[in-house]
Amino acid sequence: MSKEIQIYNTLTRQKEVFTPIVKNHVGMYVCGPTVYGDPHLGHARPGITFDVVFRYLKNSGYKVRYVRNITDAGHLENDADEGEDKIAKKARLEQLEPMEIVQFYTISYHKAMKDLNCLPPSIEPTVTGHIIEQIEMVKQILKNGFAYEVNGTVYLDVNKYNEKYPYGTLSGRNLEDTLEGTRALDGQSEKKSPVDFAIWIKANPEHIMRWSSPWGEGFPGWHIECSAMSKKYLGETFDIHGGGMDLVFPHHEAEIAQSNASNGCNPVNYWMHNNMITVDGKKMGKSLGNFINLEEFFNGNHEKLERAYAPMTIRFFILQAHYRSTVDFSNEALQAAEKGFTKLMNALKTLNNVSASDTSTYDVKALQEKCYTAMNDDFNTPILIAHLFDGVRIINSVKDGKESLNPSDLEQLKTIFNTFVTDILGFISYEQSSGNDLTNEVMELVLQLRGNAKKSKDFDTADLIRDELDKVGIQIKDGREGSSWEVK
Amino acid sequence: MSKEIQIYNTLTRQKEVFTPIVKNHVGMYVCGPTVYGDPHLGHARPGITFDVVFRYLKNSGYKVRYVRNITDAGHLENDADEGEDKIAKKARLEQLEPMEIVQFYTISYHKAMKDLNCLPPSIEPTVTGHIIEQIEMVKQILKNGFAYEVNGTVYLDVNKYNEKYPYGTLSGRNLEDTLEGTRALDGQSEKKSPVDFAIWIKANPEHIMRWSSPWGEGFPGWHIECSAMSKKYLGETFDIHGGGMDLVFPHHEAEIAQSNASNGCNPVNYWMHNNMITVDGKKMGKSLGNFINLEEFFNGNHEKLERAYAPMTIRFFILQAHYRSTVDFSNEALQAAEKGFTKLMNALKTLNNVSASDTSTYDVKALQEKCYTAMNDDFNTPILIAHLFDGVRIINSVKDGKESLNPSDLEQLKTIFNTFVTDILGFISYEQSSGNDLTNEVMELVLQLRGNAKKSKDFDTADLIRDELDKVGIQIKDGREGSSWEVK
Numbered sequence: 001m002s003k004e005i006q007i008y009n010t011l012t013r014q015k016e017v018f019t020p021i022v023k024n025h026v027g028m029y030v031c032g033p034t035v036y037g038d039p040h041l042g043h044a045r046p047g048i049t050f051d052v053v054f055r056y057l058k059n060s061g062y063k064v065r066y067v068r069n070i071t072d073a074g075h076l077e078n079d080a081d082e083g084e085d086k087i088a089k090k091a092r093l094e095q096l097e098p099m100e101i102v103q104f105y106t107i108s109y110h111k112a113m114k115d116l117n118c119l120p121p122s123i124e125p126t127v128t129g130h131i132i133e134q135i136e137m138v139k140q141i142l143k144n145g146f147a148y149e150v151n152g153t154v155y156l157d158v159n160k161y162n163e164k165y166p167y168g169t170l171s172g173r174n175l176e177d178t179l180e181g182t183r184a185l186d187g188q189s190e191k192k193s194p195v196d197f198a199i200w201i202k203a204n205p206e207h208i209m210r211w212s213s214p215w216g217e218g219f220p221g222w223h224i225e226c227s228a229m230s231k232k233y234l235g236e237t238f239d240i241h242g243g244g245m246d247l248v249f250p251h252h253e254a255e256i257a258q259s260n261a262s263n264g265c266n267p268v269n270y271w272m273h274n275n276m277i278t279v280d281g282k283k284m285g286k287s288l289g290n291f292i293n294l295e296e297f298f299n300g301n302h303e304k305l306e307r308a309y310a311p312m313t314i315r316f317f318i319l320q321a322h323y324r325s326t327v328d329f330s331n332e333a334l335q336a337a338e339k340g341f342t343k344l345m346n347a348l349k350t351l352n353n354v355s356a357s358d359t360s361t362y363d364v365k366a367l368q369e370k371c372y373t374a375m376n377d378d379f380n381t382p383i384l385i386a387h388l389f390d391g392v393r394i395i396n397s398v399k400d401g402k403e404s405l406n407p408s409d410l411e412q413l414k415t416i417f418n419t420f421v422t423d424i425l426g427f428i429s430y431e432q433s434s435g436n437d438l439t440n441e442v443m444e445l446v447l448q449l450r451g452n453a454k455k456s457k458d459f460d461t462a463d464l465i466r467d468e469l470d471k472v473g474i475q476i477k478d479g480r481e482g483s484s485w486e487v488k
Numbered sequence: 489m490s491k492e493i494q495i496y497n498t499l500t501r502q503k504e505v506f507t508p509i510v511k512n513h514v515g516m517y518v519c520g521p522t523v524y525g526d527p528h529l530g531h532a533r534p535g536i537t538f539d540v541v542f543r544y545l546k547n548s549g550y551k552v553r554y555v556r557n558i559t560d561a562g563h564l565e566n567d568a569d570e571g572e573d574k575i576a577k578k579a580r581l582e583q584l585e586p587m588e589i590v591q592f593y594t595i596s597y598h599k600a601m602k603d604l605n606c607l608p609p610s611i612e613p614t615v616t617g618h619i620i621e622q623i624e625m626v627k628q629i630l631k632n633g634f635a636y637e638v639n640g641t642v643y644l645d646v647n648k649y650n651e652k653y654p655y656g657t658l659s660g661r662n663l664e665d666t667l668e669g670t671r672a673l674d675g676q677s678e679k680k681s682p683v684d685f686a687i688w689i690k691a692n693p694e695h696i697m698r699w700s701s702p703w704g705e706g707f708p709g710w711h712i713e714c715s716a717m718s719k720k721y722l723g724e725t726f727d728i729h730g731g732g733m734d735l736v737f738p739h740h741e742a743e744i745a746q747s748n749a750s751n752g753c754n755p756v757n758y759w760m761h762n763n764m765i766t767v768d769g770k771k772m773g774k775s776l777g778n779f780i781n782l783e784e785f786f787n788g789n790h791e792k793l794e795r796a797y798a799p800m801t802i803r804f805f806i807l808q809a810h811y812r813s814t815v816d817f818s819n820e821a822l823q824a825a826e827k828g829f830t831k832l833m834n835a836l837k838t839l840n841n842v843s844a845s846d847t848s849t850y851d852v853k854a855l856q857e858k859c860y861t862a863m864n865d866d867f868n869t870p871i872l873i874a875h876l877f878d879g880v881r882i883i884n885s886v887k888d889g890k891e892s893l894n895p896s897d898l899e900q901l902k903t904i905f906n907t908f909v910t911d912i913l914g915f916i917s918y919e920q921s922s923g924n925d926l927t928n929e930v931m932e933l934v935l936q937l938r939g940n941a942k943k944s945k946d947f948d949t950a951d952l953i954r955d956e957l958d959k960v961g962i963q964i965k966d967g968r969e970g971s972s973w974e975v976k
Binding site for chain 2: 065097099100102103107110120123124125126128129130132136173209212231282340346349429439441442444445446448449452464465468469470471472474
């Protein structure tokens with residue numbers, strides 16, 4: 001059924017037919033989080049985007065090794081090899097050991113990914129778990145003549161590199177562009193050129209996260225981790241590398257340079273980048289007051305949020321846009337997504353209760369083809385969802401007796417919905433996604449019943465409700481804006 | 489309130505007053521799982537035992553750094569530095585990369601620990617994340633003259649070590665005992681003595697998990713990981729080291745030797761060991777057919793199990809025994825535990841509904857003291873639970889009007905129950921432990937309300953209930969034996 005898949009390759013700026021290196025196998029590497037803060041929309045989008053890519057490739061018959069790293073050391077506050085390590089800084093502020101910070105935020109990241117129904121990747125390597133592999137790569141780059149050491153720090157020599165390999169192929173910034181965008185050296189710098197970047201960094205005395213190396217005690221530069229770990233688990237050249245568009249430069253450009261400089265070959269055949277997210281039309285930022293973390297979306301505890309939005313609403317909203325488009329979050333847009341999602345999932349339920357007829361008035365096979373065509377076209381989930389809503393219309397019409405499906409068409413429609421809604425888009429109903437959501441919905445009914453009972457002065461019923469809820473540990477709170485409840 | 493805590497120290501074979509190295513701070517290291525198979529009772533017991541120690545120490549006002557490792561490399565099939573790496577073997581059988589095995593079983597271990605309501609430790613270091621630290625320690629032991637290298641493998645020289653430090657202090661096996669228990673060398677061995685053990689092992693060509701080292705490519709011996717990681721996060725000497733009793737020899741004995749040989753000091757002040765678990769009176773073993781993993785307990789899918797047992801039943805059952813006693817699992821014993829747990833948790837709920845009187849007929853303060861005394865006596869949870877059941881009796885008697893508590897005593901009893909049942913023993917009700925259970929209870933109320941409405945011919949309410957439930961995907965089924973419901 002599934003025809004060839006086309007992937008938009010950032011490297012070539014065009015859609016290309018996907019051909020894996022090893023038949024039926026795919027190696028995919030995606031940049032994961034630096035675990036020093038609460039997971040937010042900037043984590044949700046690549047998480048969900050590449051979860052769908054992972055699911056679709058598996059559904060298309062590939063055996064996929066999906067590697068997503070956890071950055072637990074070496075990521076400095078700015079990209080110019082300066083500033084404090086992000087995790088060490090958080091540890092200093094919280095008076096904890098850096099690895100306590102790593103543990104805490106790795107757990108919250110995993111929880112958020114699970115809430116969003118993202119499958120765990122096949123391997124989740126950490127920076128601290130691959131220091132030796134990174135040192136080996138730095139040694140190789142030095143040996144190949146594309147790096148130099150100054151006072152315990154090793155820099156990739158971009159000008160030297162550019163003599164043999166074209167620098168800037170992914171971002172489209174050549175060396176001159178890069179030089180223009182880089183601050184001039186202040187005379188104190190050890191770098192030969194401002195475009196050079198550190199692949200191993202000498203640890204100052206106060207730097208906690210440090211390892212011994214041939215160049216003294218230090219830690220890896222931020223970019224080298226992905227080069228070393230992707231090589232270890234996927235080989236020197238692998239199929240797909242994903243990440244957010246903000247990583248194209250300098251991070252992914254640096255990965256390409258490091259891999260060429262060390263292995264003598266290009267690391268990645270298909271580069272995929274998801275676009276950015278805005279909130280109420282603006283870039284998310286703590287100073288703008290529109291920085292909302294995922295847990296806040298899920299529980300509604302943020303002044304910008306009118307109420308809570310379930311993880312599945314976030315997932316649906318993100319997949320309603322193509323991954324290469326920007327997405328703007330607002331209460332209005334999320335509430336519309338919630339309605340759409342409910343409609344889709346209700347149709348999935350209805351589908352189990354409609355009966356087949358002798359004849360079909362709808363071309364189910366054509367729907368199936370359209371769905372695959374959408375996904376094969378660079379994982380076009382909004383088009384896929386539009387086709388599925390065509391199916392929703394038919395399901396509801398069949399239920400109302402306005403359209404009909406013969407038994408085999410009905411079965412095929414069920415297969416389409418289960419495959420695309422559940423397996424590929426990874427949607428689960430609000431009820432399935434959390435027992436608590438179902439409790440929420442039932443409790444809304446109970447509060448309504450109690451309100452009705454009070455209005456009609458049926459105090460026996462109102463008391464019964466209060467007492468029985470109390471027995472199971474639920475407390476009702478009456479306020480001016482209605483009643484609410486909580487587990488005691 | 490809390491007086492001094494006594495801990496049974498395996499090293500001295502007696503209870504000792506616990507005095508931390510740094511006032512108000514505790515460093516605790518516990519041996520975690522080798523992640524190559526499904527989590528089972530042998531993981532649950534230390535997980536729960538040291539979770540309660542962690543909780544009680546925190547409750548006693550200590551700031552605790554709790555480190556529990558994940559063994560993701562270097563654990564060979566038998567203790568004599570022979571056989572295949574356990575994870576690499578599983579990877580070979582499943583045709584996966586070893587780190588895919590690690591990822592899969594780390595996730596299932598974390599899930600099981602969460603189900604059992606064990607708090608995450610402060611840090612969960614991995615072997616692969618600390619190769620350099622292990623190499624540094626091996627180098628130091630060589631430098632100090634307590635190890636020798638043969639063909640790329642480094643052995644700890646136990647005879648040499650024993651000249652300076654007494655070997656066998658923890659297990660009570662001296663060098664002669666150990667020699668007797670060890671197979672004679674076959675003439676092919678590189679070891680100077682059969683009691684020597686590897687701290688760095690040369691990787692054969694087929695060994696996948698390998699790192700470069702001063703002695704060529706290899707991997708750490710199993711024991712060195714805990715010495716290196718506890719030193720990194722807790723210091724050369726720290727307060728508490730925990731683990732299963734089966735680890736006393738050779739693993740913990742080796743840890744002591746490695747730390748002395750490398751740092752010149754004893755690593756641990758208090759060694760704590762939980763006892764073993766049997767199933768139907770026999771040691772758990774795959775060949776005996778009584779090897780039941782935790783997921784099987786939770787879902788009841790094992791021929792030895794009459795039905796499923798909730799994680800909280802397992803937790804309660806384990807804590808009903810002192811951690812230094814053996815525990816025998818059987819259907820009968822688990823069903824008894826389930827009854828006891830339900831009684832305890834029901835009393836906790838009842839406590840919120842009983843009213844205070846003018847006078848007290850019961851000495852609540854004495855109960856509180858008994859609870860602390862039990863926990864201070866080497867974390868004696870069965871005695872604590874017995875005292876809490878004394879409290880259960882009082883709660884039920886107060887409810888029935890046979891005993892009474894004045895307002896401050898009632899408050900204090902609530903504090904005792906919340907502190908010991910919830911915070912220290914880590915029990916949560918069956919409902920809380922799964923959102924679905926709460927839905928069940930609320931739905932029971934809804935069905936009762938609908939039944940009442942029908943009886944009083946209030947069909948508007950009955951219809952409202954049916955329609956609103958339908959909207960959230962719940963279908964009511966009316967049968968001869970009453971109504972039931974299900975998610976459509």
